[in-house]
Amino acid sequence: MGKAPSKVVPKPLMEEWRKVWGHKNKYLQFLKDYQPYNKEVKQLRVLIHGPTGAGKSSFINTVDSALQGRVTGRALVDSIGVESFTIKHRTFKFNKGGPGTFYPFVFTDLMGLEKGTHGGVCVEDIKLAMKGHIKDGYNIVPCTKLSEDNQNYNKDPTLKDQVHVLVCVIAATTENILSDESMNKMRDVRLAASLMEIPQVAILTKIDEAFPEVKTDIKNVYKSKNLKQMVDDLSVKLGFPQNCIFPVKNYHSEIETNDEIDTLLLSAMKMTITFGEDYVNSL
Template structure:
C-alpha cells in the first residue's frame, strides 16, 4: 500500500493540460459565504459541561505548516494578519520544540474562542529526531502539560514536572489533525509514513477522531496558484488526496486542502473560505467526540 505513496507525479510547472482539469468541481464549497461560515464558528459552544474548550492537536512532518495553520485560523477570526505561533522560513529542522497550547481571542476583551490548538515538534523521518510517537500517545491522553520540551531520544517520564498523572477530559486531545504539504505527499519517506500511521492508530485506539489538512496547495499546483477557487477542479490535488488517504487510511471526506497565509499582508475571502471549511469540520468532529465521553 505504501508504494503508491511515492509514485504520483508532481504538478507540472507549465499550464495544465485539459486532462488535468476537471469540468466540474468534485467537491462543492460555498464560495462567497465567508460571513455565514464565520458566524457558525463564532456561535459554537461545547455542549459537554466538563469543557470550556475543544483541544485540537496538529501533527505532521517538519515544515508541513502546522504553526502557519494556527496563525491562519487566528488571522481569519481576527480579520487581520497575526503570528501567534512562531514560524521559521530558514531551518530545515523542526522549529517548534515545546508542547504549547494556543488560544484564540474573540473581539471582546478577555474572551476566547471555545477551542484551542496544540502545536508540537515535527515528526522527523529519523528515529532519534523530532517528536517521538510515544510522547504523542501520552499527549493525546492528556499526560503532557504545556511547556514540556520534547526529547527525541526518550519519552517523558512520570517524574517530570510536566507529566500529568491524572488527566481529565479537558486535558485530553479531542481531535487529531495530520498536516502535510500537498506537493510532498509523494516525497515522504517510508519512515515518516510509518510514524504518521502509528500516531493515527494510537489515536484510533483511544477513540480520538481524525482529519487531515493538505497545505501549500498554491505551491503544489499552478492552476490553484492562478485562482484558489480551482482547488476542487484540480485533478492533481484530487489524486494527491486519494494517495494520502490510501496511505494513512484517513477517508478523503476527512481531508481538506488549504492555503496558509505566508506572504500576504491582508486576508483574502477565498483563502478564508477554505480555512473555515476545515475549521468547521474540526469543531463538528471534536464536538461529537466529547459528547460521547
C-alpha cells in the first residue's frame, strides 16, 4: 500500500504587512527631537488604560527602557495579574539624559478595568481623567466615581492637565476571551474620547506568548497571519483603525535591551506622539 498523503499544514506566515525593521534610530531620534508646537503644552499627556493584567505598567517600563537604553522598572508590576496592582492615578516622566531633563511627554497610569462591579477603575473616572479632573497621586477607589467635593478633584483643569492621547492596552493572550462586559467598557471609554476628539491607539501586548512564530523570531510580528487576524478582529470589535493598533513585546525576563523589542515600541511611540501633536495643534 502506498503512503497516505500527508496533511498540508498552513504556514503561519504571510508577506510583511508593516515595515518597521531597521528604523529604530530614526524613531528614537524623532522622539529626542520632538517639542510640542503649541506653547500652552509643555508635555503631551498620554493616558494608559485597559483590562487588569494586560501589561499597562510593563508597557510604561518598556517605553522607559527603550528611551534609556537599559531595562527599567519604575512602574510597579505584579506577575499574577488577578486584580489591578496599580492603585494610584500616577504620572510618569521619562528622563532625557541629564538630571532634571525630561522628554516632552508624560504617561498617566490608572487602575485596570475589571469584570463586574466590585473591582477595577470606574469607567467614569477614566472619563474624568481624560478631562483633567483627577489630581496626580489620587488613590483610586474601585468602581467608585471621584466626587467633585473630593480634595483630589481638579475643578478647573487647563489644557496641560487634559489628556492628549488615549492608549488602550490589551494582551494578545486574552483578546479572544475578553468578556462582552470588558469590551463594552473599553468601547464606552473610546466613544467618550471620540466626543472629546482625543486621538486613540491600541497597544497589543504579550504577542510572543500568544503566537509561537513571534516567540521564535520577533521579526515575524508583521508576517504572522494569526496576529494580523487578531488586529483585524480588534479593529472590528473596538473600532480602532488598523494603523492605530500596534503589537509590542514588553520587557519581562530580559535584563538587557533588545533592538527588535525597542523598534516595535518606538514605532508605536512615534505614531502616538504624532497623533497627540496633531490634536493639540487643532485646539
